[in-house]
Structure formats: C-alpha cells, structure tokens
Amino acid sequence: MLRQYELVERVKAYDPDADEDLLNRAYVFSMKAHGSQLRASGDPYFSHPIEVAGILTDLKLDDETIATGILHDTIEDTVATQDEIDRLFGKSVGRLVDGVTKLSKIEAQTDSERQAENLRKFLLAMSNDIRVLLVKLADRLHNMRTLHFIKSEDKRRRIARETMDIYAPLAERIGMYGFMDELQELAFRELEPDGHATIAARLAKLREGGGDTVARIASGIKLVLAQKGIEAEVTGREKRPYSIWRKMQGRAMAFEALSDVMAFRILVDDEAECYRALGVVHGRWPMVPGRFKDFISTPKRNGYKSIHTTVLHNENARIEVQIRTRRMHEEAEFGLAAHWAYKQGGDGAMAREAYPWLEDLLEVLHDAATPEELLENARLAMFQDQVFVFTPKGALHQLPRESTPVDFAYAVHSDLGDSCVGAKVNGRVVPLRTRLVNGDQVEILRSKVKAPDPAWEGFVASAKARAAVRRHVRHKNLQESQAMGGKLLDSLALRLKISLGDETLGPALSRLKLGDRQALELAMARNQLTDAQVSEALVPGSTAGQKPRRKRGKPGPAAVSIHGLTAGVAFELGTCHPIPGDRIVGIRRPGEPIVVHTIDCASLADETGEWLEVSWGAETDGAIARLAVVVHNQPGSLASLTAALAAHNANIVNLALKHRDREFHTDVIDIEVEDLKHLTTIIAALRQVKAVVSVERMRG
Ligand code: MN
Numbered sequence: 194m195l196r197q198y199e200l201v202e203r204v205k206a207y208d209p210d211a212d213e214d215l216l217n218r219a220y221v222f223s224m225k226a227h228g229s230q231l232r233a234s235g236d237p238y239f240s241h242p243i244e245v246a247g248i249l250t251d252l253k254l255d256d257e258t259i260a261t262g263i264l265h266d267t268i269e270d271t272v273a274t275q276d277e278i279d280r281l282f283g284k285s286v287g288r289l290v291d292g293v294t295k296l297s298k299i300e301a302q303t304d305s306e307r308q309a310e311n312l313r314k315f316l317l318a319m320s321n322d323i324r325v326l327l328v329k330l331a332d333r334l335h336n337m338r339t340l341h342f343i344k345s346e347d348k349r350r351r352i353a354r355e356t357m358d359i360y361a362p363l364a365e366r367i368g369m370y371g372f373m374d375e376l377q378e379l380a381f382r383e384l385e386p387d388g389h390a391t392i393a394a395r396l397a398k399l400r401e402g403g404g405d406t407v408a409r410i411a412s413g414i415k416l417v418l419a420q421k422g423i424e425a426e427v428t429g430r431e432k433r434p435y436s437i438w439r440k441m442q443g444r445a446m447a448f449e450a451l452s453d454v455m456a457f458r459i460l461v462d463d464e465a466e467c468y469r470a471l472g473v474v475h476g477r478w479p480m481v482p483g484r485f486k487d488f489i490s491t492p493k494r495n496g497y498k499s500i501h502t503t504v505l506h507n508e509n510a511r512i513e514v515q516i517r518t519r520r521m522h523e524e525a526e527f528g529l530a531a532h533w534a535y536k537q538g539g540d541g542a543m544a545r546e547a548y549p550w551l552e553d554l555l556e557v558l559h560d561a562a563t564p565e566e567l568l569e570n571a572r573l574a575m576f577q578d579q580v581f582v583f584t585p586k587g588a589l590h591q592l593p594r595e596s597t598p599v600d601f602a603y604a605v606h607s608d609l610g611d612s613c614v615g616a617k618v619n620g621r622v623v624p625l626r627t628r629l630v631n632g633d634q635v636e637i638l639r640s641k642v643k644a645p646d647p648a649w650e651g652f653v654a655s656a657k658a659r660a661a662v663r664r665h666v667r668h669k670n671l672q673e674s675q676a677m678g679g680k681l682l683d684s685l686a687l688r689l690k691i692s693l694g695d696e697t698l699g700p701a702l703s704r705l706k707l708g709d710r711q712a713l714e715l716a717m718a719r720n721q722l723t724d725a726q727v728s729e730a731l732v733p734g735s736t737a738g739q740k741p742r743r744k745r746g747k748p749g750p751a752a753v754s755i756h757g758l759t760a761g762v763a764f765e766l767g768t769c770h771p772i773p774g775d776r777i778v779g780i781r782r783p784g785e786p787i788v789v790h791t792i793d794c795a796s797l798a799d800e801t802g803e804w805l806e807v808s809w810g811a812e813t814d815g816a817i818a819r820l821a822v823v824v825h826n827q828p829g830s831l832a833s834l835t836a837a838l839a840a841h842n843a844n845i846v847n848l849a850l851k852h853r854d855r856e857f858h859t860d861v862i863d864i865e866v867e868d869l870k871h872l873t874t875i876i877a878a879l880r881q882v883k884a885v886v887s888v889e890r891m892r893g
Pocket of ligand 1: 241265266332
C-alpha cells in the first residue's frame with residue numbers, strides 16, 4: 194500500500210502546484226473512516242481507496258480527482274456523510290465523491306426505478322464532470338485485480354460480467370484502451386476459465402517453439418526502419434487471450450487458423466513519419482488485404498488515432514502492426530485522462546467537445562420518458578457493436594450487431610429458434626433476414642414443427658444461431674439419407690428374394706468393408722454404392738449377365754419416378770417443389786443424392802454440380818406443390834379454403850400460417866398433386882373462394 198508521503202510525492206512529481214494539504218487530509222480522513230474494516234484479501238479496507246488513488250496518479254490526474262479516489266468509498270461504506278465531505282473537502286470533491294457513490298448504488302440495486310434514478314444522477318455527474326468516470330474505472334480496475342480473493346463464485350462472476358458489459362465498454366468509449374484491455378482480460382479469466390486456460394496454454398506452446406520470437410521480430414522491424422532513416426521505438430507483444438478469444442468467436446475460427454497472435458507497435462515523432470514508416474513496412478512485407486485502417490486521417494469517435502495494418506512476415510506468420518506518434522500512444526492508453534493531464538484545470542465542457550458521445554448520453558437524459566427507458570437508452574448509448582431488442586413482454590436481449598429475428602429467437606431459447614417461421618418487428622411482419630436495430634420489439638411467429646431453414650445460415654449474425662442451424666441441417670440430412678437408404682436396401686433384398694439377417698448382411702458388409710447396416714444404408718442413399726455392387730455383395734454372382742435395370746418402383750421420398758437416371762440411383766425433389774408436368778433437371782454432386790429442380794428454379798443460377806437431363810416417369814404419387822394463399826382474416830375463412838382443396842382431391846400435407854395482421858393472413862400450404870394440370874385446376878378453384886385474396890405457387 195502507498196504511504197501517505199509516497200502518494201503526495203507522486204502527485205507532486207507531475208503537478209508541482211497540487212494541493213498537498215487536501216491530499217493529506219483526505220488520506221487521514223479515509224483511514225480513520227474505514228477504521229478496522231477488512232477486504233476479502235485480509236488487507237485493511239483502507240488499502241483499496243489508496244490503491245485506487247495510486248492508479249489515478251498513473252493517469253497524472255489532478256489533486257481533486259486523487260482526493261476523490263481516496264474518499265470514494267467513505268459515504269457508501271462508512272459513517273461519513275455527504276455534508277461532512279462537502280464541508281471538509283469542498284463542493285467540487287463533494288460532487289465527485291457523490292457521483293462515484295451513485296454508481297456504486299446502481300450496482301447493488303435490482304429495482305429498476307431506483308436503478309434508473311441513480312443512473313440518471315450518475316450520468317449527470319459524469320457529464321458535468323467526466324472525472325467521476327475516471328475514478329469509477331480506477332475503482333473497478335483495482336477490484337478486478339483483487340477479484341480472486343472473493344470466495345463466492347457467484348459474486349465473482351457477477352462482478353466480472355458487469356465489468357465486461359458496462360465498465361470495459363465505458364473505458365473504450367473514452368479511449369482508455371489500457372484500462373479496457375486489462376478489465377476485459379481479468380473478466381474473461383473469471384467468466385471463461387476454460388477458454389482462458391486453453392488459449393494461455395496454446396500461447397505458451399507457441400512460445401516454446403520459437404524462443405523469443407516477439408523480440409526478434411521487433412528488432413527486425415526497428416532495423417528495417419533505421420535503414421530508411423526512421424528512428425522508431427518498436428515494441429511487440431502477444432495478443433491477450435481475450436482478444437484472441439474474441440477473434441475466434443467472431444469468425445468461428447479454430448486457434449490453429451489464427452496465425453496473427455503477435456502485435457507490434459511502432460512509435461515515431463510525428464504524423465508524417467507515421468506514413469513513412471507505413472511505406473517502409475509495406476515495402477518490406479506484403480500487406481494482408483482488408484486489414485489496413487487509417488485512424489489518423491479518420492480518428493475514431495472516441496478520439497483514437499493510429500494506423501493499423503497486418504503484414505505477412507517471414508515464416509508465413511501474420512503480424513499486426515500499429516503505427517502512431519508517442520503523443521497518440523499516450524492518448525490511446527489513457528484516453529480522456531491524457532487530455533486531462535495536458536490541460537490541467539479543464540472542466541466538463543472541454544470533455545464534452547472532445548467526446549461527442551457524451552452529448553448522446555446527455556440527450557438520452559432528456560429524451561427518456563420513464564426510468565426504464567432512461568436505463569435502457571443509456572445502456573444503448575454505451576454500447577456500439579451490440580443491438581438491444583425487446584421481447585413483447587419488454588425483456589431486454591443483447592445481440593451482436595447485424596442480428597436478425599432468427600438470432601433473437603435463438604437468444605431467447607433454442608426451441609424458439611428451431612420453431613421460428615416468421616417475425617414481427619414493432620408489430621409488423623418482416624422477412625426473417627431483417628437486421629434488427631436498437632430498441633426493436635421482436636415477436637417470433639412459431640410453428641409446431643421444429644425445422645430451422647438451412648438458408649438461415651446465410652444471414653444469421655450470432656454464433657449461437659449459426660451453430661444451431663448447422664446442427665439441425667446436418668442431423669436432418671443424415672436422418673433422411675438413413676431413411677432413404679433403408680428403403681433402398683429393403684427393396685433390393687425383396688428383388689433378390691433374401692432376408693436381411695446376420696447371415697446375409699455380415700459377409701456382405703465385410704465384402705464391402707463397411708462397419709454396420711447403417712453405414713451400408715447411408716452409402717446407398719448417398720449414391721456411393723450402386724445396386725449392382727450391393728447385390729453382388731449380398732448374393733455373389735447375382736448380377737452376372739444382368740443388364741442394369743432402367744427403373745425401380747418408388748425410389749425417392751415421394752413416389753414419383755424420374756426417367757434418365759440409372760437404376761437405383763437415389764434422388765430427391767428440390768425445395769422448389771417440382772411436380773409432374775414441370776420441366777425439370779437433375780443435379781448430381783459427388784456423394785449426394787441427385788436433386789431434381791424445376792428448370793426455372795432460382796437456386797440453379799449458381800449451381801456447381803453436374804446437370805442431368807431427366808424427365809418425369811409414369812409414377813406420380815406424392816408430388817408436393819407449395820402454395821402461398823392470402824386469406825381475409827375472418828372466421829371460417831380457413832375452413833372454406835380446406836373444403837375447396839378437399840373437393841379437388843388435393844391432400845394437404847402441411848399448412849403453416851406465415852404472416853398475420855388485422856386484415857389478412859398468409860398461409861403456406863403443401864398439397865399432394867398428381868401433376869401440373871391438377872395443380873392448375875386447384876389454384877383456379879381456390880381463387881373462386883370468397884375469403885381468398887390471392888393464390889400463388891411458391892418455388893423455393
Ligand atoms: Mn471502491
């Protein structure tokens with residue numbers, strides 16, 4: 194713990210005019226007030242505010258801020274009162290301590306009205322004087338550094354979560370990347386201990402192999418720059434486990450694929466030198482496209498300036514390089530606090546100019562109608578790469594930016610995601626690929642069947658949704674193939690007039706080098722084995738002298754037959770729902786059943802498989818057409834619809850309500866039809882139904 198004179202000396206070192214007496218009185222007051230209280234670490238409680246003040250001296254902050262650091266927990270945790278603080282240390286320090294205390298209260302509260310009220314006060318205090326936030330962040334940093342002393346895992350996790358969700362983004366917002374990194378790293382270790390341990394172990398292993406790679410590369414860069422007459426300070430480091438973790442999450446990437454685990458920083462004297470250094474680096478090592486960012490010509494909203502690039506260094510390792518001036522560097526580490534140090538005596542007005550997002554927060558204060566709204570709005574304004582949306586009941590969900598209703602559904606519950614068929618945003622039906630924005634209220638329309646659409650994978654933004662869709666599609670494909678293969682095998686056995694017992698299957702499986710019956714069925718369904726090969730394996734000699742048969746009954750999922758395919762080849766009908774009479778084409782991809790599409794199917798545009806000329810065979814049972822029917826939203830409308838379908842022998846296989854508003858609803862109906870002519874008759878009949886507004890055939 195810093196002793197009284199040490200602390201004062203530290204402040205004096207960067208600010209000779211600092212009010213020594215103020216600091217001394219604060220030190221003594223806080224020590225007496227906290228008395229014999231102890232921290233979880235067993236240290237006297239008093240060590241905490243002093244360490245916080247110490248962190249603030251690293252930021253070279255003024256005497257009032259340091260005093261606030263020393264006093265920040267006295268009102269909350271001791272018998273000291275606001276009046277006392279005001280009287281003994283002046284209005285300015287009093288206000289700062291009050292502001293920090295307000296935020297501590299928010300943390301402890303669950304009641305949203307009081308929480309909102311305290312947040313309002315905190316935001317006001319902060320916008321009047323941003324030093325409140327600096328003290329609060331230093332407070333949180335010290336608490337995170339000593340988090341491991343807390344025995345209750347629940348409590349540790351709660352604090353870590355809050356740090357990750359609120360304080361790290363706030364640090365980022367005011368450009369204090371040094372704080373942000375450390376806060377995130379400490380919180381990550383607590384929240385994802387396994388992830389942290391895995392990455393740390395992996396980094397250690399990489400280090401083992403290459404000796405001191407980081408130092409070697411850094412001095413290499415320095416040398417290359419020096420040869421071109423640029424005097425630069427070059428430092429390198431491994432990226433922190435948390436930033437590696439985030440990259441892996443964001444790009445769904447394996448650690449092995451992440452080659453850029455090292456980052457280097459080049460510090461030079463002035464801006465022009467930054468660009469010269471950039472030229473030298475790009476001239477020496479090839480740049481990785483898409484990774485170059487110039488925050489000097491276009492600074493971030495929080496004021497951050499630097500050039501970022503990634504180059505392909507020797508041994509094919511990607512390295513990230515940041516180039517900036519020393520002044521920019523100091524500002525990047527200390528953010529707003531750096532401005533403070535340079536402009537001693539500045540006030541809130543200065544901060545507001547430098548940090549336009551503070552204006553956003555202030556507007557939030559004025560715009561919010563209710564405490565809840567204030568709370569939510571303030572949170573919204575603090576996070577930029579997230580969207581916050583609500584359930585119809587008003588529960589808040591935090592999603593990655595670019596999220597869609599599907600991401601929302603999966604965030605609420607995986608069941609909801611799996612059964613999602615449509616969505617309303619702010620009361621209006623929207624396409625599922627709609628990007629959500631802050632404040633949207635999202636309602637998911639669900640069906641009874643759990644059938645995530647494979648196409649979702651193309652637009653979902655969250656890792657959770659993507660993983661769920663993939664899993665489902667894989668599972669479904671497997672199930673379908675298995676079922677189809679089972680039928681193929683059974684019908685083959687029927688033709689060969691054998692039963693599929695161990696005595697026939699066992700030797701056949703070993704001839705085909707397959708493990709079990711399931712593997713055989715899958716191989717047949719996936720077109721990896723022909724009927725002839727399987728026949729031969731089941732009954733050796735059975736195919737001798739035989740010509741391949743043209744056609745076999747009921748091979749596909751629907752009992753339609755297709756001409757132009759070799760006997761026994763597995764096929765399925767595409768999602769464009771071709772029916773006999775449509776012009777069709779077969780698409781063959783290695784290892785998959787042939788898929789039959791209508792010739793005008795949109796998915797054919799970027800089809801890479803082999804195109805086969807096919808036509809409809811004699812058997813047409815079970816071809817399924819899909820209709821979109823818009824119906825007046827009135828009692829009995831659905832009944833008149835189904836009656837018309839029944840009158841025309843159209844068997845309804847599936848019916849899903851897609852969109853519904855006050856006047857209309859859209860139903861998606863799958864019906865079994867004989868052929869195109871049959872379908873045309875049905876559509877004409879449906880259009881005669883009074884409740885029906887429109888009928889269209891759906892493709893894909
Ligand atoms: Mn504290």
